[in-house]
Amino acid sequence: MQQLAENSRHAARALAKLDTTSKNKLLLAMAAGIEQSAAKIITANAKDLAAGKHLPPAMLDRLKLDAKRIAGIAAGVREVAALPDPVGTTISEWTRPNGIRIQKQRVPIGVILIIFESRPNVTADAACLCFKTGNAVILRGGAEAIHSNLALAEAMNVPGVPANSITVVPTKDRAAIDELLKLNGLIDLCIPRGGEGLIRAVVEKSRIPVIKHYKGVCHVFVDREADLDMAEKIVINAKCQRPGVCNAIETLLVDAPLAGTFLPRIEKALAAQGVEIRREADWTTEYLDLIIGLRVVNGVEEAIDHITRYGSAHSDAIVTTNQATAAKFLREVDSSSVFWNASTRLADGGQYGFGAEIGISTDKLHARGPMGLEELTSYKFVVTGEGQIRE
Amino acid sequence: MQQLAENSRHAARALAKLDTTSKNKLLLAMAAGIEQSAAKIITANAKDLAAGKHLPPAMLDRLKLDAKRIAGIAAGVREVAALPDPVGTTISEWTRPNGIRIQKQRVPIGVILIIFESRPNVTADAACLCFKTGNAVILRGGAEAIHSNLALAEAMNVPGVPANSITVVPTKDRAAIDELLKLNGLIDLCIPRGGEGLIRAVVEKSRIPVIKHYKGVCHVFVDREADLDMAEKIVINAKCQRPGVCNAIETLLVDAPLAGTFLPRIEKALAAQGVEIRREADWTTEYLDLIIGLRVVNGVEEAIDHITRYGSAHSDAIVTTNQATAAKFLREVDSSSVFWNASTRLADGGQYGFGAEIGISTDKLHARGPMGLEELTSYKFVVTGEGQIRE
Numbered sequence: 001m002q003q004l005a006e007n008s009r010h011a012a013r014a015l016a017k018l019d020t021t022s023k024n025k026l027l028l029a030m031a032a033g034i035e036q037s038a039a040k041i042i043t044a045n046a047k048d049l050a051a052g053k054h055l056p057p058a059m060l061d062r063l064k065l066d067a068k069r070i071a072g073i074a075a076g077v078r079e080v081a082a083l084p085d086p087v088g089t090t091i092s093e094w095t096r097p098n099g100i101r102i103q104k105q106r107v108p109i110g111v112i113l114i115i116f117e118s119r120p121n122v123t124a125d126a127a128c129l130c131f132k133t134g135n136a137v138i139l140r141g142g143a144e145a146i147h148s149n150l151a152l153a154e155a156m157n158v159p160g161v162p163a164n165s166i167t168v169v170p171t172k173d174r175a176a177i178d179e180l181l182k183l184n185g186l187i188d189l190c191i192p193r194g195g196e197g198l199i200r201a202v203v204e205k206s207r208i209p210v211i212k213h214y215k216g217v218c219h220v221f222v223d224r225e226a227d228l229d230m231a232e233k234i235v236i237n238a239k240c241q242r243p244g245v246c247n248a249i250e251t252l253l254v255d256a257p258l259a260g261t262f263l264p265r266i267e268k269a270l271a272a273q274g275v276e277i278r279r280e281a282d283w284t285t286e287y288l289d290l291i292i293g294l295r296v297v298n299g300v301e302e303a304i305d306h307i308t309r310y311g312s313a314h315s316d317a318i319v320t321t322n323q324a325t326a327a328k329f330l331r332e333v334d335s336s337s338v339f340w341n342a343s344t345r346l347a348d349g350g351q352y353g354f355g356a357e358i359g360i361s362t363d364k365l366h367a368r369g370p371m372g373l374e375e376l377t378s379y380k381f382v383v384t385g386e387g388q389i390r391e
Numbered sequence: 392m393q394q395l396a397e398n399s400r401h402a403a404r405a406l407a408k409l410d411t412t413s414k415n416k417l418l419l420a421m422a423a424g425i426e427q428s429a430a431k432i433i434t435a436n437a438k439d440l441a442a443g444k445h446l447p448p449a450m451l452d453r454l455k456l457d458a459k460r461i462a463g464i465a466a467g468v469r470e471v472a473a474l475p476d477p478v479g480t481t482i483s484e485w486t487r488p489n490g491i492r493i494q495k496q497r498v499p500i501g502v503i504l505i506i507f508e509s510r511p512n513v514t515a516d517a518a519c520l521c522f523k524t525g526n527a528v529i530l531r532g533g534a535e536a537i538h539s540n541l542a543l544a545e546a547m548n549v550p551g552v553p554a555n556s557i558t559v560v561p562t563k564d565r566a567a568i569d570e571l572l573k574l575n576g577l578i579d580l581c582i583p584r585g586g587e588g589l590i591r592a593v594v595e596k597s598r599i600p601v602i603k604h605y606k607g608v609c610h611v612f613v614d615r616e617a618d619l620d621m622a623e624k625i626v627i628n629a630k631c632q633r634p635g636v637c638n639a640i641e642t643l644l645v646d647a648p649l650a651g652t653f654l655p656r657i658e659k660a661l662a663a664q665g666v667e668i669r670r671e672a673d674w675t676t677e678y679l680d681l682i683i684g685l686r687v688v689n690g691v692e693e694a695i696d697h698i699t700r701y702g703s704a705h706s707d708a709i710v711t712t713n714q715a716t717a718a719k720f721l722r723e724v725d726s727s728s729v730f731w732n733a734s735t736r737l738a739d740g741g742q743y744g745f746g747a748e749i750g751i752s753t754d755k756l757h758a759r760g761p762m763g764l765e766e767l768t769s770y771k772f773v774v775t776g777e778g779q780i781r782e
Contacts, residue, residue: 013699017723096744100733107725109755184594188755203575209600209756230778237780308404330773332408334498342491342776351781352772353487364500364579364769365600366757378755381743382721385733387621389628390742 001179004138005186007164008111011136014162016108018134020085022160027081027128029158031074034124037155038070044151045120052144062119063145073124073152080128083355086374087134100385106377108134110188113180114358115140115202117194120148127156127166129358133376136165138180138187143172181206191359196286211371213336213362215286216246216314218344221253221303221329223320228262230341231319232269237343238317240273244288246360247315247337247347251283251293253303259296267294283310300325304332311335313362315347336362336369392570395529396577398555399502402527405553407499409525411476413551418472418519421547422465425515428546429461435542436511443535453510454536464515464543471519474746477765478525494773499525501579503767504571505749506531506593508585511539518547518557520749524767527556529571529578534563572597582750587677602762604727604753606677607637607705609735612644612694612720614711619653621732622710623660628734629708631664635679637751638706638728638738642674642684644694650687658685674701691716695723702726704753706738727753727760 018026034041045065052063065073086106093103112135114126123139130137141149146168153168169176181190184207192202196214203210220238222231238249254263270277274290281293283306297303300318307316317339318329326340337347347370349357354372361367367375409417425432436456443454456464477497484494503526505517514530521528532540537559544559560567572581575598583593587605594601611629613622629640645654661668665681672684674697688694691709698707708730709720717731728738738761740748745763752758758766 013725016725094744096742100737100742102743110725203598207594209754211756227778233778233780241781334404334407334501335771337772337774339774340776341778342774343780345781346491346774346776346779347772348781351487351491352493353485363600365602368769369772378759380726381728381738381760383728383730383733383737385731385737387618387624387732388737389624389734390632390736390739 001176002183002186004167004169005111005180005183008136008138008167009186011162011164012108012110015131015134015136015165018162020088023085023132023134024081026158026160027077027132029160030128030131030156031077031081033155033158034070034074034077034152037151038067041065041070041148041151041155042067044147047147048145055144063148065120065148069121073121076121076125077128080132080356083132083373085132086377091379098388100383100388103382103384104379105382106374107380109376109378111136111138111186112376113138113140113187113190113208115177115190115192115194115198117142117198120145120152122193123149123152123168124156126358127153129356129373129376131161131165133373135376136167138167138169140169140177140180146172177202178205181208184208193359209366211359211361211363211367213246213312213314213360215312216248217251217284217286217310217312218247218249218314219251219253219307219311219316220249220344221297221300221307221316221318222255222258222262222266223300223318223322223325224255224257225322225325226255226258226262226319227321228265231262232266234317234319234341234343235266236269236273238345239270239275239292240290241343241345243290246286247344248288249292249344250285250287251281251295251310253295253297253306255303256296256298263296286312300329304329307333307335314360315339315344317342317344336360392567393574393577395558395560396502396571396574399527399529399558400577402553402555403499403501406522406525406527406556409553411479414476414523414525415472417549417551418468418523420549420551421519421522422468422472424546424549425461425465425468425543428542429458432456432461432539432542432546433458435538438538439536446535454539456511456539460512464512467512467516468519471523471747474523474764476523477768482770489779490777491779492775495770496773497765497768498771500767500769502527502529502577504529504531504578504581504599506568506581506583506585506589508533508589511536511543513584514540514543514559515547517749518544520747520764520767522552522556524764526767527558529558529560531560531568531571537563568593569596572599575599584750600757602750602752602754602758604637604703604705604751606703607639608642608675608677608701608703609638609640609705610642610644610698610702610707611640611735612688612691612698612707612709613646613649613653613657614691614709614713614716615646615648616713616716617649617653617710618712619656622653623657625708625710625732625734626657627660627664629736630661630666630683631681632734632736634681637677638735639679640683640735641676641678642672642686642701644686644688644697646694647687647689654687677703691720695720698724698726705751706730706735708733708735727751
């Protein structure tokens, strides 16, 4: 693993020298490479499917790659090629009284380790986002997808791509992860994506900075001054539109004066969508299912207290027509995204206009909320003078 | 330590609610508090001086607080009060096609742990920078300054400051640090300041994100096309103006064609300043003294290779009149600050116009280079709609 990471470090130096035009050309070549290798990728995928035939059907379906899905993966790579490149852009610049010019410029981070459990398309997604931002990437996907992941990475390794820019860890051995997580001199950042157990294990072991979210225990608070039609629409969307994702809500907080009006109405509406309502809950569970915790609270202050105590600092919403109440909620709820009169399901890189999303962070350092290309960059200070010294 | 950190967590919530005017008033009150407590602080400092009488005279001098130094500390707090408050400012904002308005707003990080070895004035400095940015701070200074640090923190705890906003760890016990570094659910960030040994120990043990620099092995490369008068001025400044600090250079790289001209000249000039020149060195040592490594390299490429291999990614400079050579150096040297025709001694929050500096980072995540008030903040996405949902 040490050698693998050192190779990635070398690749990072070569990648940092590539200009935007070269990177975009290579990304388009990668997309073509994926299409041309479709048969190889499907053969590799068949090995994974055969080895995984004991897996639940839903998981097998997610693992499966066919011509249509491979075309979709290639299209995703082309979309990233078309996005603006943050590397080399100037974040800010100013001149000091002594005449030195300071430019804060975006640069690649270096080597990024991505640990994930999900579908093989994440391999191509993460690889091309890292490549676009001039970072070398080490990918460690689910053991059940290893042949598919290796075939995808090989297809992306087209002529002109610096050697070892995109590396899939070529072993199912779990000890490899532990070794990689100790290489803080060679790897700059680790992004784990998956269940809470995986992420806690990574944080526990890692000496590399980790950006992550453990889970999404998100809330909608319906204030006494809410537009009730809007509130119903937002609650149903935030719970039901896709219950298995992290920005779906787990708990509905209803303001006490609405106990006789909105409460029976929303209970009926949720039941009509097949949602099970729990009035007694531990309030910290991420159901990822058609289950919702429901609690009556007395005013925005109690709602904020509940979210502070039980929430996961991911995405939380208030529905109200009262601007002062909204302002208090937006200010005091310490979550990566806070919403006023909109659904928490909008907490997403695509919805925010980032063009791509590498993950979501509930951390406070470096990146918070949906992470796009900019969050895969660092910066440096470029100082230009005419002989200035420290007086 | 758990209880201490929980108290800081509560303080962070209260601090996040304070507006800029309130924080600035309280900072001015803290400055007055320090002045009014001068006698108490000097008494506490006398205890530290008595207990530390075995310490080297230079260290005792740095430990000593008198009326003049206390006035200087109070003046520093007033300067921070006068700086702009980054918290609550909007970093960027945009509207999406569906009409939602997204604001990326600066917020406090939360609870910051600062571990340092240096003079007691760091206590007041760090405390007021964290307070200004709405962060609770836990300060762990050198054991030899514990009474001085406790007295300073007490003097800053004026009426109106939320309880436990500024906490000095009230024990010399080293196990306290280890305990604190495990509290990643309660403490958001650790900034260690001191020698490389301290910082490596912190990184090894911490489950809290750490921002740091290990050391400063900085370089000046004098290119064949340099203005030699400028080069001499910059080299002498970068080495001699204050050799004991991290942005002073440790190695001078001279381009081969200058071996007969600039080389003898700079050797003479350095010797005249009392600098010992080493032509054989391990190239990674931070001398922090009037010693310099000197190496002849063949061109900018070799200079970049040397810096990449042996440098600490802190601050590195090129002296040249050739713009293309400079551009190559500025782009390919992966250091937090890179200089063209200016001294590395300018790598400093004050010199960059940040008004204050909490430390310097050679990391790539969150903050790189000199860290001012902005680097003590995180952000959140504030999304405002009129009932928008995910389609």
